[in-house]
Amino acid sequence: xxxxxxxxxxxxxxxxxxxxxxxxxxxxxxxxxxxxxxxxxxxxxxxxxxxxxxxxxxxxxxxxxxxxxxxxxxxxxxxxxxxxxxxxxxxxxxxxxxxxxxxxxxxxxxxxxxxxxxxxxxxxxxxx
Amino acid sequence: xxxxxxxxxxxxxxxxxxxxxxxxxxxxxxxxxxxxxxxxxxxxxxxxxxxxxxxxxxxxxxxxxxxxxxxxxxxxxxxxxxxxxxxxxxxxxxxxxxxxxxxxxxxxxxxxxxxxxxxxxxxxxxxx
Numbered sequence: 001x002x003x004x005x006x007x008x009x010x011x012x013x014x015x016x017x018x019x020x021x022x023x024x025x026x027x028x029x030x031x032x033x034x035x036x037x038x039x040x041x042x043x044x045x046x047x048x049x050x051x052x053x054x055x056x057x058x059x060x061x062x063x064x065x066x067x068x069x070x071x072x073x074x075x076x077x078x079x080x081x082x083x084x085x086x087x088x089x090x091x092x093x094x095x096x097x098x099x100x101x102x103x104x105x106x107x108x109x110x111x112x113x114x115x116x117x118x119x120x121x122x123x124x125x126x127x128x
Numbered sequence: 129x130x131x132x133x134x135x136x137x138x139x140x141x142x143x144x145x146x147x148x149x150x151x152x153x154x155x156x157x158x159x160x161x162x163x164x165x166x167x168x169x170x171x172x173x174x175x176x177x178x179x180x181x182x183x184x185x186x187x188x189x190x191x192x193x194x195x196x197x198x199x200x201x202x203x204x205x206x207x208x209x210x211x212x213x214x215x216x217x218x219x220x221x222x223x224x225x226x227x228x229x230x231x232x233x234x235x236x237x238x239x240x241x242x243x244x245x246x247x248x249x250x251x252x253x254x255x256x
Contacts, residue, residue, distance in 0.1 A: 001230075029143060
């Protein structure tokens with residue numbers, strides 16, 4: 001499919017839901033422009049567009065916590081992506097497995113450390 | 129936590145990733161304003177803000193395919209949500225289990241009908 005068929009917003013961005021392909025946990029919601037999506041498809045590692053720094057951003061370039069891409073799906077409206085990845089380390093810049101660690105509902109315990117985190121750490125160690 | 133601590137965008141919206149709490153598949157990316165988030169928290173069913181119709185939208189109100197909410201998580205930047213749900217039926221207005229059915233990558237078969245779809249259908253039937 002031609003990437004021009006996707007709907008990028010008024011800033012040229014499309015939201016990309018990054019999901020662990022094994023645990024299926026949602027790791028991050030980030031944004032891609034067309035160029036970062038092309039780089040993601042070419043390199044099979046995640047590239048995003050940083051809205052705050054206004055530049056392309058290769059996830060893990062400095063931290064080493066890259067994300068290997070196994071699939072990219074688009075939705076019925078062609079205006080959102082799910083990027084399935086195998087993460088080499090924490091997705092969050094705060095060092096946690098996922099960016100979604102806090103609950104808005106009172107009855108939920110804080111799920112800070114995901115049980116799959118240890119598996120990713122283990123895989124990373126084995127890969128060294 | 130006070131909902132005013134969340135970051136809503138210039139249109140007063142926050143992206144809400146809807147995830148099946150059992151299969152962990154991502155079903156939809158939708159948007160909430162503060163009012164729809166409050167209604168979601170109060171009713172424990174998903175309410176969104178339709179950007180095209182510019183109105184609140186109770187998911188399943190006409191189709192019956194409501195989504196029972198079990199958790200709502202927010203991310204490290206407080207500008208995105210993951211809403212964990214138990215869906216009463218297809219999430220997609222096109223009748224599919226998830227809105228993310230097509231792959232951008234050539235080597236992926238079209239995963240149109242998710243294997244968990246039948247479980248949700250079964251549950252819906254049992255609930256009748």
